Amino acid sequence: MLVCGAGPAGLAAARAAASQGVRVGLIDAQPRPGGQVWRHDLRFGTPGPARRAVAAALAGADWLGGASIVAAEPGELLLERADGAARVRYARLVLATGARELLLPFPGWTLPGVTGAGGLQALVKQGWPIAGRRVVVAGSGPLLLAVAAGLRRHGAHIVAILEQAPAARVRAFAWSLVASPATAAQALRLRLALVGVPYRCGEFVQAAHGDGRVQAVTIHTPRGRLQRLECEQLAVGYGLVPNVELAQLLGCRLDRSGPHASVATDARLRTSTPEIYAAGEVRGVGGAAAARIEGVIAGLAACGADAAAERLRGAQLRARRFAAEVARCFSLDARLYTLAAPETIVCRCEDVPFAALAGYGDARAAKLATRCGMGACQGRICGDALAALGRYAQPAAAAPVFPVRLATLTDIWSESQPVTST
Amino acid sequence: MAVNGAGQIHLEIDGVAVSVPEGANVAAAVARATPAFRRGTQGGIRGPLCGMGVCFECRVRIDACDHQRACMVPARAGMRVQTLA
Amino acid sequence: MSSFDLIVVGLGLVGAACVDAAAAAGLRVVAIEPGGIGGGATAAAMGHLVAMDDDPAELALSRYSLALWEEFADLPQAQFSRCGTLWIARQERELDLIDAKIARLADVGIAACRIDAAQLLSLEPALSAGLAGGMLVPADAVVYPPAVAQFLVDRAAARGATLMQGRRVGALQGGGVILDDGTSLQGPTLLTTGCALGELLPQLALRARKGHLVITDRYPRIVHHQLLELGYAASAHGSLATSVAFNVQPRPTGQLLIGSSREFDSTTTAASLPMVRRMLARAVEFLPGLRTLQALRIWTGFRPTTADGRPYIGAVPDRRDLWVAAGHEGLGITTALGSARLLVDQLLGRVPQIDPTPYLPARAWP
Numbered sequence: 001m002l003v004c005g006a007g008p009a010g011l012a013a014a015r016a017a018a019s020q021g022v023r024v025g026l027i028d029a030q031p032r033p034g035g036q037v038w039r040h041d042l043r044f045g046t047p048g049p050a051r052r053a054v055a056a057a058l059a060g061a062d063w064l065g066g067a068s069i070v071a072a073e074p075g076e077l078l079l080e081r082a083d084g085a086a087r088v089r090y091a092r093l094v095l096a097t098g099a100r101e102l103l104l105p106f107p108g109w110t111l112p113g114v115t116g117a118g119g120l121q122a123l124v125k126q127g128w129p130i131a132g133r134r135v136v137v138a139g140s141g142p143l144l145l146a147v148a149a150g151l152r153r154h155g156a157h158i159v160a161i162l163e164q165a166p167a168a169r170v171r172a173f174a175w176s177l178v179a180s181p182a183t184a185a186q187a188l189r190l191r192l193a194l195v196g197v198p199y200r201c202g203e204f205v206q207a208a209h210g211d212g213r214v215q216a217v218t219i220h221t222p223r224g225r226l227q228r229l230e231c232e233q234l235a236v237g238y239g240l241v242p243n244v245e246l247a248q249l250l251g252c253r254l255d256r257s258g259p260h261a262s263v264a265t266d267a268r269l270r271t272s273t274p275e276i277y278a279a280g281e282v283r284g285v286g287g288a289a290a291a292r293i294e295g296v297i298a299g300l301a302a303c304g305a306d307a308a309a310e311r312l313r314g315a316q317l318r319a320r321r322f323a324a325e326v327a328r329c330f331s332l333d334a335r336l337y338t339l340a341a342p343e344t345i346v347c348r349c350e351d352v353p354f355a356a357l358a359g360y361g362d363a364r365a366a367k368l369a370t371r372c373g374m375g376a377c378q379g380r381i382c383g384d385a386l387a388a389l390g391r392y393a394q395p396a397a398a399a400p401v402f403p404v405r406l407a408t409l410t411d412i413w414s415e416s417q418p419v420t421s422t
Numbered sequence: 423m424a425v426n427g428a429g430q431i432h433l434e435i436d437g438v439a440v441s442v443p444e445g446a447n448v449a450a451a452v453a454r455a456t457p458a459f460r461r462g463t464q465g466g467i468r469g470p471l472c473g474m475g476v477c478f479e480c481r482v483r484i485d486a487c488d489h490q491r492a493c494m495v496p497a498r499a500g501m502r503v504q505t506l507a
Numbered sequence: 508m509s510s511f512d513l514i515v516v517g518l519g520l521v522g523a524a525c526v527d528a529a530a531a532a533g534l535r536v537v538a539i540e541p542g543g544i545g546g547g548a549t550a551a552a553m554g555h556l557v558a559m560d561d562d563p564a565e566l567a568l569s570r571y572s573l574a575l576w577e578e579f580a581d582l583p584q585a586q587f588s589r590c591g592t593l594w595i596a597r598q599e600r601e602l603d604l605i606d607a608k609i610a611r612l613a614d615v616g617i618a619a620c621r622i623d624a625a626q627l628l629s630l631e632p633a634l635s636a637g638l639a640g641g642m643l644v645p646a647d648a649v650v651y652p653p654a655v656a657q658f659l660v661d662r663a664a665a666r667g668a669t670l671m672q673g674r675r676v677g678a679l680q681g682g683g684v685i686l687d688d689g690t691s692l693q694g695p696t697l698l699t700t701g702c703a704l705g706e707l708l709p710q711l712a713l714r715a716r717k718g719h720l721v722i723t724d725r726y727p728r729i730v731h732h733q734l735l736e737l738g739y740a741a742s743a744h745g746s747l748a749t750s751v752a753f754n755v756q757p758r759p760t761g762q763l764l765i766g767s768s769r770e771f772d773s774t775t776t777a778a779s780l781p782m783v784r785r786m787l788a789r790a791v792e793f794l795p796g797l798r799t800l801q802a803l804r805i806w807t808g809f810r811p812t813t814a815d816g817r818p819y820i821g822a823v824p825d826r827r828d829l830w831v832a833a834g835h836e837g838l839g840i841t842t843a844l845g846s847a848r849l850l851v852d853q854l855l856g857r858v859p860q861i862d863p864t865p866y867l868p869a870r871a872w873p
Contacts, residue, residue, distance in 0.1 A: 029475060031496055036474060042445045071780055078780070082495075100476045112457035112469030119473030123493060127446025128453050212467055213457040348471070348479060351464040365543045368550055368653045376478035376489070376724055376803055381471070399778060399805060403478075403489070403724065406765075407798035409780070410787045463760075489724045489801045 001302060002027060002077060002090040003061070004069060004246060007035020008050075008288045009280025010096030011057040012295025013302075017094070018060025020303035025088060026061040027079065029068045029402075033057065035098055036118055037288050041125040043154065053292070064088070070408065071399035072249050078412055085408035092275045092302045095247050095263060096295060099240035099281035102260075105346050105354065105385055106339035108208030108217075109236075117147045117237030124154050131155030136217055136229055138162035138205045139237040141330040142187070147235060149193040159231050160198040162219060164238075165330045167201035173329040180322070204336060208234055220335070238332055240285045241384045245397035250276055255284070259387045261394055268301040268309060269294060277302045285327065290319035337389045347382040349375020363392035376403055433501040442497050449473075449480050449492035452505060459492060461506050483507035511537045511669070511694035513854065514684055516676050516707070519549040520652050521832050521839060522699030523659040524847035530663035532851055537692060538660070538668060539684070541675040545656030548701050548839060551808025553720065553756055553764055555733055556648045556841050557592055558619075560611040561740040564817050564865035565838060570615040571861050572845025576648070584654035588759045592647035593622070593630060593732040594739075595753070595793060596639040601737045605642045612644065619644045633729050633796050641737070649733060649756055652840050679707055682828065695828035697850065702811045704819075704833045710873050711819060713834050715809035717773045719783050720766050724801040727761035736793065742769055743837050744816055751786045753793045763800065765790050767837075769810075778805045810836045813871065820846050820866035821853055830854060831868050 003014045006028035014026045026033070032040045038050035046054065067079040067086075077093075079086045101116035108114065115123065117139050124130050135156045137148045140163065148158050163170060177184040202222035209216045214234050219227045244254055247263045253272035254261040262284040269277045279298035280291030293316045300309040340346060342355035350371040360366035363373060363383065373379030379395040387394045400409070429444040435455035442451045449470055452459060458467040459480045470480035470493050480492040483504040492503075513529045515522050518540035529536045543550075556576050560566050579585040596602045605621050612619045622630065623640045630643070664670060675687040683693040698704055705712025734755045742752035747769075754767040768786045773779070783805055791797050813819060813834040823829040832850045835842055849866070852859040 029494070040445075042443050073780060100474060101472055103471060103477075110462065110466060110468060112459070112467055115470060116472050119471060122473035123447075123449055123453075123470060126493070127442050127450030127497075129450065213469070345462070345466075348462065348468070348477065351462045351466070364546070368543065368546065369657070374804075376481070376801075377476060378803065381477050399780065400802060402475075403801045403803050405798070406721070406723070406787055406791070406800050406802050409721070409783055409802060410791055410798065412780070412784060487799060488726065 001025070001092040001094065002088060003094045003096060003299070004077070005035060005096035005098050005280075005282075006030070006033035006057070006065070007096060007098050007280065007291065008038060008053065009098070009291035009295035009298075010035065010094065011053040012292045013094040013096055013279055013299035014057040014061040015053070016296045016299030017303050018057075020300065020305055022303050024061035025064055025090075026057060027064040027067050027069060027077070027088075029066065031066045033063070033065070036122060039122055039125050042127050068402050068404070069246055070402055070404040072246070078408070080404050080408045085412050087412060093250070093277070094295070094298045094302055095250075095252070095271070095276060095278040095282055096280050096291075096298075097243040097246055097282045099242045099285055100380070100384075101237045102239045102241050102384055102388060103236075103381060104238050104336055104339065104388060105344050106205065106207055107341050107344050108210070108214065110345055110348055111208050111210050111214040112212065113210070113214035113232060114208050114234045114236065117144055117235045119237070120233060120235035121147045121150050124151060124156075130233070132157065133232040134159050134230060135233040135235055136160055136162065136205070136231045137235045138164075140164050140239055140332060142326065143237060145187075145190040145194060145199075147237075148197060149190050151235070152193065152197070156233075158194070158197045159229055160200055161194070162203040162205065163199065163201045164204040164333050164336060165201060166222070169329050170201050173326070176325065183322075204333065205234065205236055206339060238336065238388075239330075240281060242282045242284060244282060245401040247271065247278065247282065248397040249399060249401055252276060252278070256393070259390065260384065267313065268306065269298040270301065275302075286320050286323040287326070290316060290323055293319055346385060347372040347375065349377050349381075352382070357386075357391070363395050366392065367395075378403070431497045431499050433497055433499065433503060435503045436505055446497050447493055448482065448484060448490070448495045448497050448501065448503060451497050452482060452492055452503060456505055459505050467506075509690065509692050511535050511692065513537075514539070514692050514694045514696045516684065516696065516698050517700035517703070518544045518656065518660060518672075519547050519699065519701050519839070520545055520656045520843040521701070521835065521846055523656040524843045525697055525699055525832055525850055526663040526668055527659040528847040528851040529854075530666040530668045532855060536663065536668040537671060537694075538663075539671045539674050539676055539686065541673065544660050544672070545653035548808050548810065549652045549656055551718070551720070551806060552652050552840050553754070553766060554650045554652045554840055555592070555756060556650060557733070557838075558612055558617045558644055558647060559740065559838060559841075560608050561744060562816065565842075566611065566615060567861050568818075568842045568845050568849070568866070569838065570617060571848070572842045573617075573646070575844035575848065576650070579650065579655060580648075582655070582658065584651070584658055586651040586654070586759050587648055588650075589646065589648040590757055591643060591645040591732045593627075593641055593643050593734050594737050595627065595634070595641040595734060596737050599639045602639050604737065608642060617644065618646060631731060631734065633794050634734075635793055635795050638793070643732070647733065649758070650840065676707060679829065695830065695854065697830040697832060697854075699832050701833055702809050704811065704831065708823065708831070711823070711831060711868055711871060713811040713813060714771055716812045716836065717768070717770045718766060718808050718810060718837070719768045719778055719786055719805065720764055720808070721783060721787065721802050721805050722758075723763045723765070724803055725761035726763060726800055729796065730755060730757040730763055730794070733757070734793065739767065742767070748772070749782070751782075751789045753789050755790060755794060762803075763797070765797070776807055778807055811839070812836045815870075818842065818846060818866055819868040819871070820849050821863055821868055824869045824872040
């Protein structure tokens with residue numbers, strides 16, 4: 001069995017499958033397991049639960065790190081690593097490819113120093129210099145608190161946390177946590193870690209300014225007043241988008257009920273493609289708790305341990321319900337979708353401004369005429385944004401699902417020996 | 423240029439010596455030298471956006487190889503990195 | 508009013524050129540296109556304007572059309588880039604063919620010159636050592652076909668042409684067509700549908716010849732000319748089930764576009780990675796440095812192919828007022844403009860600028 005992605009879902013799936021005696025290969029493009037939420041921090045190490053999950057998974061699985069899955073043939077994945085390429089066969093697959101951050105365009109968003117919220121956290125964990133730098137953390141959801149606390153721990157000066165959801169909704173959400181003590185404790189810990197940092201609701205970044213890098217941001221406040229905050233970094237994230245590209249390539253049916261596609265599964269987390277299961281964020285954003293439980297379910301179900309998998313269904317549904325509640329509380333203000341000015345670049349890879357897309361009814365027509373989506377990110381950033389704005393559906397994925405060395409495409413059926421997995 | 427015992431990695435960004443802790447990525451090294459990683463097609467300066475290998479805004483030249491995502495490449499001793507390549 | 512001087516079915520580059528030529532001749536034209544303009548083979552194409560000398564009829568049509576392409580050399584959206592074509596001989600014996608090729612091109616007024624091994628490397632330092640030499644055709648160019656198709660349609664519309672986009676022709680009927688929504692249009696009908704020709708006219712069904720292309724990230728100044736191996740023509744004119752031939756194009760963006768492959772009887776638009784591997788393996792024999800470059804995208808396109816490889820341009824036999832301009836295989840971009848003029852001249856009873864005989868549909872009519 002191959003598990004694609006070594007975040008909470010993938011680690012749990014690998015461990016569960018190994019516990020059933022199955023030979024497991026665990027693949028991730030990052031050099032170390034953990035995915036995004038459990039990313040190893042250079043200074044502070046890996047969070048406790050993550051360390052245990054990683055150790056448990058690696059005890060029973062072959063670790064294929066630093067490997068980017070670029071294409072697939074029936075029963076085979078094509079991997080690219082820094083030192084070459086490989087084909088890996090599978091009898092069963094668990095897709096745990098997680099999610100990426102939703103980044104919405106606004107004037108000045110292309111300035112260096114403007115990153116995603118999770119994005120800056122990822123960078124800082126891998127050594128990005130943040131000590132003493134002024135950071136504005138903005139966007140939506142509890143992630144902002146975790147990011148701000150992490151950055152502060154690394155010495156950043158958090159100017160403010162700007163939550164776009166209105167204060168009343170955030171307060172109601174906070175009160176609802178009383179029902180789940182573990183989450184409430186975690187929230188309290190974060191609050192304590194952020195003493196002295198302004199947490200302002202109903203506020204969002206309207207524009208970033210600076211010469212060659214971000215130096216200030218303009219904030220829209222609840223009473224309609226605009227405020228200017230100076231900073232060296234703006235970390236702004238508006239939620240997550242499932243990484244469905246590999247699933248698409250494998251022929252898995254997608255759920256397109258929302259602006260961003262997720263992988264459709266049955267109650268046993270089986271996709272529409274036989275022998276392929278999905279767990280975690282790729283099924284729809286559901287949080288780390290749901291991801292861990294679903295990883296176990298998918299790992300067990302893929303090995304035929306249906307009864308054991310079924311026992312976890314209650315916990316899974318509870319975790320997903322909680323995540324849905326979070327999403328509802330922190331749903332995005334409509335004004336966030338109208339921040340882009342006509343000259344705001346929407347396709348960053350090809351410098352296509354928003355106004356250039358006028359008159360094109362679908363993403364493909366826009367692409368052929370304006371180059372929007374023709375760049376290195378393969379239409380992910382602009383595609384996610386335009387889908388959120390209700391403009392175009394996300395483009396379909398095709399091989400290669402990530403840019404790939406031509407040597408990989410040339411060598412992949414010649415000298416390299418396939419690594420066989422069960 | 424080499425790794426010294428304190429777990430620092432020494433490399434070059436645009437000809438300037440930079441050191442980062444072992445395990446850091448190339449983006450961390452570049453950020454110690456400059457905010458500018460690449461130029462957009464119309465000339466605008468860009469730096470990392472997503473931090474996780476999706477946006478491709480952090481592309482730099484590493485050891486004469488173009489279009490490497492700095493956020494996905496671990497820093498290695500003696501690397502020669504060029505921005506705005 | 509549902510009666511027109513010309514009904515054009517299909518708005519790829521050939522159809523767009525025909526609508527433009529017809530409107531310029533003062534005809535009341537309507538064009539029907541179910542999808543985007545230039546969204547089929549036109550969008551998949553390399554956009555190489557190339558003088559191919561292997562078949563005299565192709566050469567005549569190409570030369571005629573290439574002269575017409577000069578009009579677009581300064582049109583910004585055409586992205587016309589006169590990089591020239593550098594034909595490459597791997598072995599000495601292939602060089603023997605070159606003098607004859609140069610002569611054939613010279614006969615039609617296209618300049619070409621012989622390149623020896625040393626000149627080859629000075630023109631293209633990225634080429635592998637040991638290639639025998641080649642032939643340079645400096646006037647050849649690269650364009651961006653979808654934007655040209657849109658320009659031609661817009662120009663025709665400005666002259667009064669009617670566009671019915673999002674509609675499809677359901678059937679031919681005496682003296683016109685019926686659309687999918689039941690609308691009936693009357694008038695002489697021109698089929699410029701590309702591969703789909705057989706759906707409306709089974710007697711002239713075309714074969715779809717699938718090709719793959721790989722495009723890289725931006726690497727300016729590695730390659731300066733469109734590079735083809737001399738064996739490309741054999742691949743294009745051959746009837747092998749599958750074949751690959753070295754074909755690399757420097758785009759104005761600095762990206763490299765890598766082809767070429769040909770296969771019949773593939774029913775899927777999805778890329779075949781084994782085919783891509785074959786194509787790229789061929790390419791790196793000529794440009795070893797390609798191996799280190801990043802590929803961003805792979806796509807496929809279907810070349811509309813006739814039995815003898817030449818397009819159908821002319822009247823459909825046994826029918827009144829039914830015309831075809833389709834089946835251009837891999838030369839559709841190069842020959843679109845000439846095809847359009849040739850067709851409209853025949854339609855209007857004017858003396859065509861080149862001999863239309865080789866392209867008459869009658870040659871293939873059962």
